[in-house]
Amino acid sequence: MAKKGVILLNLGSPDSTDVEDVRTYLDQFLSDERVLDLNPIVRKLLLKLVILPRRPKESAEAYSKVWTDEGSPLIVTSVKQQKLVQENTDVPVYLAMRYGNPSTPDIVAEMKRDGIDDLLIIPLYPQYAMSSYETAVVELMEQLREQGMAEINTVLVQPFYKDPEYIDALWESIRPSYEGSGAHLMMSFHGIPQRHVKVTDPSHAHCLTTKDCCTTPHPAHGTCYSHQCYATAYALMAKGGLHHDDVTISFQSRLLKDPWLKPYTDFEIERLAKEGVKKLKVICPAFITDCLETLEEIAMEGKEQFLENGGEDFELIPCLNTHPAWINWLNNKIERWEP
Missing domain, CATH: 3.40.50.1400 (Rossmann fold)
Structure with missing residues (x-):
């Protein structure tokens, strides 16, 4: 019998407001060809010579303005979403970020250990863009293949911009x-x-x-x-x-x-x-x-x-975050997917 799982995908955040953590995050983010879609040599030079020498300090200062005692607002709220959805389903619910942590490779490894072979993929992006929805899905699929899970059954929730x-x-x-x-x-x-x-x-x-x-x-x-x-x-x-x-x-x-x-x-x-x-x-x-x-x-x-x-x-006006109507939307997706 297939063991089902659900994965929520989001963009990600630095691990802290430390300049080096922000530099690591920006390097990973802006090295993505679907984000900075330039000639690879030009992209590398732009990153190393222009963006990474100065942008991390500016971004770290910006992150420090919104950082909470618990950590990054994006990560903290995403974890809360995951837990609320999990409370309403028996299917394991995973959370992965395209950049930073919890990383997609780490979460795929966790799903493999758990024996997941039937996966519902929910990118947390209402609209399709190659720099958000597409890159998150491609990274997940690549990790499934690299970690020997290419044969599992996957169902991908399409952009829900006008659902x-x-x-x-x-x-x-x-x-x-x-x-x-x-x-x-x-x-x-x-x-x-x-x-x-x-x-x-x-x-x-x-x-x-x-x-x-x-x-x-x-x-x-x-x-x-x-x-x-x-x-x-x-x-x-x-x-x-x-x-x-x-x-x-x-x-x-x-x-x-x-x-x-x-x-x-x-x-x-x-x-x-x-x-x-x-x-x-x-x-x-x-x-x-x-x-x-x-x-x-x-x-x-x-x-x-x-x-x-x-x-x-x-x-x-705040985003959907953990609004009950949004959590219900996620759980409805899972319920309708379950046999």
Whole structure:
């Protein structure tokens, strides 16, 4: 009889705010060809000569602003998610990070020791991107093969960016803070380089090439991060009865000087404040779990920018984290997978 297991996949975090730990993490993260998709020699030189000599210290300072007594917010909350899901199922639930710890290789080794031969894979990314969903899944599959588990049965949960039950859970987590507040709502998605969108377009002739590419039906949407972000936003707006004038959709976390998906969150925060928006609430629907990008980049830097430019009231609405509706969503996936 097959022994079942479930694995939750997320991005990861440094082991501490120590500069050397952050350097190790950034080296692993930015060495990934699906993240920094440059010529391997150029990527290595850029890392060793430009990014790693100075970026770790800056990032360590940023991480120190959000670090908790228990550790990294992303890891701490992810472990809580894992435990809550485990409380509602007899199937072993594992948690692995693409970078850092608990590492994917270590967790695959643990599953092998436990005799898992039927695996449900749940990447904790609502939208598909080669630098998040794809790289986490590829790393898992490579580790299964390298550790002699290539023959096990696997079921992969696809990006759930417009799954009605996910949208319901997302709205339930947002509604108490937003409904009746009179605030403008910003949906800030994690940004990716425009070239990533073009690379993941199997036709190489639709995404960011044709007019209204994100809203014109096309097979490329199955792997188009931009389309899936807008689909999440529009589904959430429909669920909450939100008017387009009351919502701004944007993209955050640019790196280097290449063109990334627009509009940029920091530009939009400044624009809204200067145009007279006094109350702004921000959600980050590309993230399931609050992390550096939400807690420092938005809740701290974004708030400061908004207030400096004339805004008066700024709030980051937390990610799904351990919201009961989200935990139920995960457990429902497991229940429907079980025979």
